[in-house]
Every structure is written in C-alpha cells, then in structure tokens.
Amino acid sequence: MSDISPLAPKGGFxxxxxxxxxxxxxxxxxxxxxxxxDVMLVEIAEGSAIAGTFTRSKTRAAPVLWCQENLATGLRxxxxxxxxxxxxxxxxxxxxxxxxxxxxxxAVAETLGINPRNVFVASTGVIGEPLPxxxxxxxxxxxxxxxxxxxxxxxxxxxxxxxxxxxGAKASVELGGVTVQIAGFAKGSGMIAPDMATMLVFVxxxxxxxxxxxxxxxxxxxxxxxNSITVDSDTSTSDSLVVTATGKAAMDEVTSITDPxxxxxxxxxxxxxxxxxxxxxxxxxxxxxxxEITVNGAESDAAAKIVGLSIAxxxxxxxxxxxxxxxxxxxxxxxxxxxxxxxxxxxxIWFGDILVADxxxxxxxxxxxxxxxxxxxxxxxxTVDLGVGDGSATVxxxxxxxxxxxxxxxxxx
Amino acid sequence: MSDISPLAPKGGFxxxxxxxxxxxxxxxxxxxxxxxxDVMLVEIAEGSAIAGTFTRSKTRAAPVLWCQENLATGLRxxxxxxxxxxxxxxxxxxxxxxxxxxxxxxAVAETLGINPRNVFVASTGVIGEPLPxxxxxxxxxxxxxxxxxxxxxxxxxxxxxxxxxxxGAKASVELGGVTVQIAGFAKGSGMIAPDMATMLVFVxxxxxxxxxxxxxxxxxxxxxxxNSITVDSDTSTSDSLVVTATGKAAMDEVTSITDPxxxxxxxxxxxxxxxxxxxxxxxxxxxxxxxEITVNGAESDAAAKIVGLSIAxxxxxxxxxxxxxxxxxxxxxxxxxxxxxxxxxxxxIWFGDILVADxxxxxxxxxxxxxxxxxxxxxxxxTVDLGVGDGSATVxxxxxxxxxxxxxxxxxx
Numbered sequence: 001m002s003d004i005s006p007l008a009p010k011g012g013f014x015x016x017x018x019x020x021x022x023x024x025x026x027x028x029x030x031x032x033x034x035x036x037x038d039v040m041l042v043e044i045a046e047g048s049a050i051a052g053t054f055t056r057s058k059t060r061a062a063p064v065l066w067c068q069e070n071l072a073t074g075l076r077x078x079x080x081x082x083x084x085x086x087x088x089x090x091x092x093x094x095x096x097x098x099x100x101x102x103x104x105x106x107a108v109a110e111t112l113g114i115n116p117r118n119v120f121v122a123s124t125g126v127i128g129e130p131l132p133x134x135x136x137x138x139x140x141x142x143x144x145x146x147x148x149x150x151x152x153x154x155x156x157x158x159x160x161x162x163x164x165x166x167x168g169a170k171a172s173v174e175l176g177g178v179t180v181q182i183a184g185f186a187k188g189s190g191m192i193a194p195d196m197a198t199m200l201v202f203v204x205x206x207x208x209x210x211x212x213x214x215x216x217x218x219x220x221x222x223x224x225x226x227n228s229i230t231v232d233s234d235t236s237t238s239d240s241l242v243v244t245a246t247g248k249a250a251m252d253e254v255t256s257i258t259d260p261x262x263x264x265x266x267x268x269x270x271x272x273x274x275x276x277x278x279x280x281x282x283x284x285x286x287x288x289x290x291x292e293i294t295v296n297g298a299e300s301d302a303a304a305k306i307v308g309l310s311i312a313x314x315x316x317x318x319x320x321x322x323x324x325x326x327x328x329x330x331x332x333x334x335x336x337x338x339x340x341x342x343x344x345x346x347x348x349i350w351f352g353d354i355l356v357a358d359x360x361x362x363x364x365x366x367x368x369x370x371x372x373x374x375x376x377x378x379x380x381x382x383t384v385d386l387g388v389g390d391g392s393a394t395v396x397x398x399x400x401x402x403x404x405x406x407x408x409x410x411x412x413x
Numbered sequence: 414m415s416d417i418s419p420l421a422p423k424g425g426f427x428x429x430x431x432x433x434x435x436x437x438x439x440x441x442x443x444x445x446x447x448x449x450x451d452v453m454l455v456e457i458a459e460g461s462a463i464a465g466t467f468t469r470s471k472t473r474a475a476p477v478l479w480c481q482e483n484l485a486t487g488l489r490x491x492x493x494x495x496x497x498x499x500x501x502x503x504x505x506x507x508x509x510x511x512x513x514x515x516x517x518x519x520a521v522a523e524t525l526g527i528n529p530r531n532v533f534v535a536s537t538g539v540i541g542e543p544l545p546x547x548x549x550x551x552x553x554x555x556x557x558x559x560x561x562x563x564x565x566x567x568x569x570x571x572x573x574x575x576x577x578x579x580x581g582a583k584a585s586v587e588l589g590g591v592t593v594q595i596a597g598f599a600k601g602s603g604m605i606a607p608d609m610a611t612m613l614v615f616v617x618x619x620x621x622x623x624x625x626x627x628x629x630x631x632x633x634x635x636x637x638x639x640n641s642i643t644v645d646s647d648t649s650t651s652d653s654l655v656v657t658a659t660g661k662a663a664m665d666e667v668t669s670i671t672d673p674x675x676x677x678x679x680x681x682x683x684x685x686x687x688x689x690x691x692x693x694x695x696x697x698x699x700x701x702x703x704x705e706i707t708v709n710g711a712e713s714d715a716a717a718k719i720v721g722l723s724i725a726x727x728x729x730x731x732x733x734x735x736x737x738x739x740x741x742x743x744x745x746x747x748x749x750x751x752x753x754x755x756x757x758x759x760x761x762i763w764f765g766d767i768l769v770a771d772x773x774x775x776x777x778x779x780x781x782x783x784x785x786x787x788x789x790x791x792x793x794x795x796t797v798d799l800g801v802g803d804g805s806a807t808v809x810x811x812x813x814x815x816x817x818x819x820x821x822x823x824x825x826x
Contacts, residue, residue, distance in 0.1 A: 059749030059757045092745050092757065094774035127742040128775045232728040234743075235750035315645040315728070315813075316821055323822035329540040330647075332505050336472030337648035344472045344505065361507035362541045400728075401822070405815050408729055409736035 004164045005189075007282035007290050007378065007398070013156065014168045016183040018149045019204040021045035021246030025146035026158035029139045031132060032087030032125055037158035039136055041143040042082040042202065043112060048246045050080060050120070051215040053222045055239035062090055062097030063121045064238055066105070075211070076115035081108050082202060082242060083121050083136075084159050086187075089198065090123040090131040091237045100131035107137040111144050122240045124161055124187065124198040156185035159200055162407070163189050163283055169275035173268035175261040178251040180207040182268055184243075186276040189231070189283040198236040201226065201276055207265055208247035209254040216257050217266040218243045225273040228305065228395045231284035232404070233313040243269070281396050286403030289321050291396065293382045298391035303340040305393035307386065310338035318400035321380065326371025328356045335384065346387025352380070417577045418602075420695035420703050420791065420811070426569065426579045429596040431562045432617040434458035434659030438559035439571035442552045444545060445500030445538055450571035452549055454556040455495040455615065456525060461659045463493060463533070464628035466635045468652035475503055475510030476534045477651055479518070488624070489528035494521050495615060495655060496534050496549075497572050499600075502611060503536040503544040504650045513544030520550040524557050535653045537574055537600065537611040569598035572613055575820070576602050576696055582688035586681035588674040591664040593620040595681055599689040601652075602644070602696040611649040614639065614689055620678055621660035622667040629670050630679040631656045638686040641718065641808045644697035645817070646726040656682070694809045699816030702734050704809065706795045711804035716753040718806035720799065723751035731813035734793065739784025741769045748797065759800030765793070 026040040044050070052071055054064050083104055090100050101121055109116035123131060156166040171182045188199030209217075218241070226241060247253065254262050282290055293311050298304035311317055314334040320327035328349050335342050345360035351374045355363045374380070439453040457463070465484055467477050496517055503513050514534055522529035536544060569579040581598045601612030622630070631654070639654060660666065667675050695703055706724050711717035724730055727747040733740035741762050748755050758773035764787045768776045787793070 055749075056752070057746070057749030058752065058755040059745050059760070092742065092770070092774060094758065094772070096774070127745070128770075234727055234729045234746060237746055237749050314647055315817075316647045319818055319821035322818065325822070329505065332472050332540070333470070333647060333650055336468075336470030336650050339469070339471065342471040345507065347472070357505070357541075359507065361505060361509070399822075400818065402815055402818050404728075405732055405735065405813065405818055408732035409738070409812075409814070 005283050005287060007287055008165045009279070013153050013166045014170055016152045016168055016170050017172065017181040019181055019183055019246060020206045020248035021048060022204045022244065023147040023149050024151035024155040025143045025148065026151065026154035027139045027142050027146065029085065029135045031085050031135050037154060038087050039085045039139060039143065040155035040158035041108065041147070042155065043147050044080040044244050045246050045248065046079045048080060048244050049209055049211040049214045050075060050242060050244050051211065051218040052240065052242045053219055055236055057235055057237045059092065059237050061123065061238045062101050063123050064240060066101045067120050067240060070117050070120060073117070076118050078118060079112060079114045080118040081112055081114060083108050083119060084200065085123050085136055086159050086161050087125040088123055088129060088131050089125050089127045089238055091127040093128060093130050096130045100133045103133040104136050107140050111140040120242055122200050122238065124159065124200060124238060152183060152185060159187045161187065162285065163187050165283060167276055167279035167283065169272045169279070171268040171272050173264055175207060175251055175264055178249055180205055180249045182272050184272050184276055186280055188280040189285055198238040199226065199280060201241040203243045203269065203272060205245050206249040207245050208249055208251050209245045209265065213254055213257050213262055214243065214245050217262065217269060221266065221270040221273050225270065225277040229277045229281050230309060230312050230395065230397050231281060278396060281398050284398035285407045286401040287398030288401055289399040290379045291321060291382065291398060292394060293397065294392065294394045295384045295386065296392040297385040297387045297389060299341045299389040300391040301393050304391040305395065307335055307338045307340050307384070308393050308395040310334045311382065312395050312397035315400055318397070321375070321399040322401045324372065324375040326351055326356070326368065326375050331382065331384065341388050342386050343388055348385040348387065350383040418696045418700060420700055421578045422692070426566050427581045427583055429565045429581055429583050430585065430594040432594055432596050432659060433619045433661035434461060435617045435657065436560040436562050437564035437568040438556045438561070439564065439567040440552045440555050440559065442498065442548045444498050444548050450567060451500050452498045452552060452556070453568035453571035454521065454560070455568065456560050457493040457495070457657050458659050458661065459492045461493060461657050462622055462624040462627045463488060463655060463657050464624065464631040465653065465655045466632055468649055470648055470650045472505065472650050474536065474651045475514050476536050477653060479511070479514045480533050480653060483530050483533060486530070489531050491531060492525060492527045493531040494525055494527060494533070496521050496532060497613065498536050498549055499572050499574050500538040501536055501542060501544050502538050502540045502651055504540040506541060506543050509543045513546045516546040517549050520553050524553040533655055535613050535651065537572065537613060537651060565596060565598060572600045574600065575698065576600050578696060580689055580692035580696070582685045582692070584681040584685050586677055588620060588664055588677055591662055593618055593662045595685050597685050597689055599693055601693040602698050611651040612639065612693060614654040616656045616682065616685060618658050619662040620658050621662055621664050622658045622678065626667055626670050626675055627656065627658050630675065630682060634679060634683040634686050638683065638690040642690045642694050643722060643725050643808065643810050644694060691809060694811050697811035698820045699814040700811030701814055702812040703792045704734060704795065704811060705807060706810065707805065707807045708797045708799065709805040710798040710800045710802060712754045712802040713804040714806050717804040718808065720748055720751045720753050720797070721806050721808040723747045724795070725808050725810035728813055731810070734788070734812035735814045737785065737788040739764055739769070739781065739788050744795065744797065754801050755799050756801055761798040761800065763796040
C-alpha cells in the first residue's frame, strides 16, 4: 500500500450514522490479497428501493451486466443484498464471468434466504483471471454472522485496491418533519484502470422513496458528481453506484419527483455523492493537487462540461499543475481542441480570483509571480468564461505527476 | 536541446531532391532563441498550386486564420512564399496577432515583389507574447540573398522548437512517363502544446496539378497520416500543413482527381506525409517506444479510428508500454470507453504476431513471458479485431514516460 495521499481529508474516515434496515459484514477471504479484509456483504431489509448507475463501457464486466439486469427487471419480493470483493475484477473472463456471478450471488441468496436476483455484486482487482468463487462462498456463514449495523467502515476497507484511504460521507435531512440519514462509501483512485482501480460507490438511507423516484434522483445526481470527475480520462469496465433506500423512517413514501421532499432528499444525496466523488479525486494516483474547473459562458451546460473535461483531461494542463506552472496557454489550447463554440477574443481565464487572460490576450494587470504563487496551493480553482452563451459546468480533477507514471509504468502486474 | 530521441532514424536528415521552382533560406533572427537558425523563407515560382490543411482548434492562432483566408480566396497572380519563425507562436495575442502577420507578410511581399496574400506564414514557440516582428522584418534582405534551391535542411532546422532532430522525407514518382520529385519537412514533438511544440509541415513538388485536385489529394492524405498520429492527445492552436506544386515538370496539368496520374501522385505524396508523421511520433516528448495500433472488424473505418485513438491516447495504455508491461486488460478498457460498437465475446487482441486475447478471454496458448519479451522491442504493433464489421484503421503513438513529465512539469516556462 502506498503512503496516504497528501490530499486525504485530515479527519480520517467519518463516523457514519446507522441506517435502519442495513447491516454490513467484511471478512478476509484471500481472493488475492492476504491478511486484509477483501469481501464485504450488505444485508438490505425487505421493502427497500434500490437504484443504480453504471459504467457506459462497451466491455462491461459480468457483475455490471448482472446488476443492470436486476434493476431492469425490478426487485423481487423479500430482502436484498450487496456482495463485493476486491483482488479480482471478474472482467473479460468470457462465459466464466457470469458463472462466477451466479455462484456467488446464489450463495448469498441461500445464506440469507432471499432471491438471487435481489443480490447485487461488484468485483474489483485484476482482470482476465477467473474469479475464485469458492474462496468467497466458503465465507458465507462468517459474513452472515458478522452482519452489524455499525460495520460500514470495515465494508469500506474491504473494497479498497490501490486506494490509499477509505472514503466515507454522510448527511441528514428533514423530509416533512422527519429526519432521515444518508451514509455512503466509495473506492477508486485511478479513473480507472480495470486491473487496479475501478470506482465503486454504495450509499444507504432510511428515507422512504419509491423505486422510480429514487432512480431519477440518482441518475440526475450522477451527472454532476461521479460523471464530472476525472483522474486520467480512463473508464473502468466495472464502475458501479448503488443507492439503497430502506424506507424504515417514519414517513409517507415519496412517490413523485416533484414532491418537495424529493427535492430536499435529492440535494442531501447529491451532497454525499459529491463528497465521495471528491474523495476519489483526492486519492487520484500520484495526485498532489485537487483542481476545480468551472466553465461559464458556453453555448449550453453540456458544451461547458465538454470544455471542462477537455481541460481536466489534457496531459499538458495536468503536468503544468504538477509543475506549479501557471501555464494559461495550455488552457487556451485545451479549450480550442474541445470542439465546442469558443471565441478567442471573448475568452477570459482566472486562477482563483486572479484574472489571467481577458478578451483574447493576457490581462494587462496579470503578473506571472501572482500566478506562480497561486499554483503553490494544494486546492486550486480555474474559471473560464467562453463569452458565447449561458451554459456552465464544474468538473474536478488532479494533477499528472511522476508518481502516476511510477504507479502505472514501473509496476509490473 | 534534449538528447536526440532513441527512436530517431539512424541515417540523419535525408538528402532532399531539388524541386524546380522552390528556393529556401534560413537566418538567425533572435526572435527568442539565440545562436541558432529561427526564421525560414521559401520562395515559390509563379504558376504554382498551393493546398493546405490546418488545426481544427477553436482558438486558432492568427497565422492559421491568415493562411486559411489565403486559400479560401484563391492565390493571386505572381509568385508566392512561406515565412516561418520559431520561438514565438503569435497565438492568443488579441488584435496584435493579425498585426504581426500583416507586418511580416507585407515585408516578404515587398522584398520578393509579390502579393502579400500569396505569403503563407506560420509561427511556433511561446504564446501570449506579441510577435517581435521587427526582428524578422530586419532580416528580409538576408533571407532574400540566402535563397538557394539546396537549402531545405537549413529551413527544416530553423522551424524546430523542442524537436530533438530535423525531419525530412522524399519520393519520386513517374506520372505518364515524366518523373516528378516530392520533398518535405516537418517539426513537432508534443501533439502538441501551444507554447512549445506545434506541428508544422511543408511539402514541395514539381508536379503540375491544379489547385482543386491538389487540395483534394492533400485533404484525403491528411486523414490517414497527420490526423492518425497522437503523442499526448493535445492539439495545437497552430498546426499547419502546406503543400506546393510548382508545375515545373514537363507534363500536362492534372486537372481531375480520377486521372491515373492523380492517383499515382497521391500515393507518393501519402508516403512522404506518412513518413513525416511517423518522424513526429518518433520525436514524441519522452518517447521510448513507437507504437502502431491497427483496429479491424469495426462497424466503419471512422469507428475503427475512434477506437484506435482511444487506445493510443489512454494514459494507462501508454504507461503500460513505457513499463514494458503486456497489459492487454488496459487495451480492453480503452476499447470499451471509446463508445463504438464492440462485443466483448468477439474481441481479439494481438501483440505483434502473438494472439493475446481471443473471443472475450485470454487466449489459451498465450504465455505472459511471450508478451513481456515482445514489449522489450522499440517498434511495437498492436492489432485489435472487434468482430462486429468490416471497418479498419491504423494509428500511431508513443509511450508515456517519466521524461514526458519532466519535460512538461519540471520545466517552468
């Protein structure tokens, strides 16, 4: 395990609230790693709603295909569960992949007495090797016996791969006079290599929300959180986000997206998802800078996001940040290559509050020393105004350092 | 200047043929660099056809806008010229940018007695600083007096920035019984930072081809040459390719794209452009591997190219090559994220002649040692068969190394 990222939050893993209807267990199963937790199980009470978003990769791993099928066909009667292992991604393993899913989901179903199609699975680790399913299924009784409503942190640790710290976030929100809790955890540090660092996110709440409304809220919140971050522009075959609402809170069910409680819950959930998304970026492989990029004045919000990600994914922009070089010319380049409408002579760029470029040229008040001083900070903001419309978006990334090369080139898998 | 790239051709700069109707000169003007050639002038005889392709950046530099306008409105009567400086890109310099173009093009026009709109200009170097036009215009007489038909290599050296070697290529081809010559040179080593490493390409021939046919041939050849290479996925604001046909060869003019001579000439020009494109990749910043990626079995040629570039631009694929790691899982990942049709269970991958992955899983005959041995080579081939159609494309790239980070992060501009 590498040293903890310099961008890690100082307080360590947060104390997550208990979510009524959810219990966690984690064990050492030796899937690949030895001497550490590597399998986690979540037991979910009957009557819960479950929503999810997944990688758009065309080479999705078997566990992702399984979960998407579960959601598409609807939850069956009875309880549900989530089973996750680290050390083996069960990806690109041909027909063997779905066999591994069916065997492990089946074992969970039998152990907990639930329908196997109510078992959500995720795997992260090396690819192309068959999942050693028996190492997982042999731990079913230990997992069942270990289920506790206070075990979320162990579960968060069990799913780590190249992560340098466990990532958790929480919120509470009042919905029509009833306070509900939200607790979530995530793993991920490259964005994302299939053999090392898939992003997995699990969020739980006791709010009572029906399946359709929950899915709409989750899909919407994903756009501006997990789909607005990038470490290295690479997308895993296994990225998964699963949100569970147990409905144990003493409230009437939310059945409409326009219910004010849906809006309030959506805001709180968005906050938890954004915090987890930022924690993933802060654990980006080799990262020494956390960078927020806001693009205003684009033709549309979608155009603004494309420009923002073009900046965030540019190797030349990312290496400039690593070098603490206020190289605004590379930002101009990345805006230009994005392909969205831009007008060089209306373009403005700020580093923090410092106006660097204004209307197509370096600002007359800009001093290179000010930009260089600003770049020495650890959390940095870049704002771009394209000057051609009202669209805006914010994305988050980290810098590209020697350590990234060391992690990904010097290491032989 | 860095050490010469390990991927540089062993023979040095080729002896280029004289092209009747074209003369070259290069001088030390001290635009930014001292003690080296940094401005070059090409004099082009009356009656020549000139075609070009340029960066698609939305933040194109003033010289690019000027050249595109020249071509769109057609060549004026009389001779033509190309003026290029290194050390200053004349990019993102507001209104000052076009002033610099007009002053320098005007000086060339006056010195050679030609129309200023027949003067093509390109600039490469730092951005955001006004072009010191007087350092260039003060050298006009020296440039004119230095014009020689044998001076192409000096011209090629004058336009270098972070390049570690000058890049030239040539061909001769028989068109209807008449042998014509093609000679070209290029610069570029990042792909491409606006402050350092724009790609500029100039090719000359004595073939007699009309303007429209020449432009069609050049546009077509660009797709599978300069638009099929990538070093770091970044696109300059200044990339320019200008092809000049002087028509001095004793042949009837080619006036149709379907003329067999147009096909023969197009093949020869394509060869020169491809060689120059490869020379740019071989000088990629920090490169230690030259990588050819061929994608077959895609839905279309365009889809194949998108998949090929997704592989070629993936930081995780490029760092795996740097580490000599036969990490085919990262290639699966990059195929998946490209967004084009792919079927995991029909996918095959080769490293050179070694079948690595077959029909969605690692090939039963594949041995990791064979892949690792193959990766130790300097020129590498990856072939992918998507198994969903007949589309194919080939792209070229290099690896992503510590030296790339050193060049782009450790250096403060």
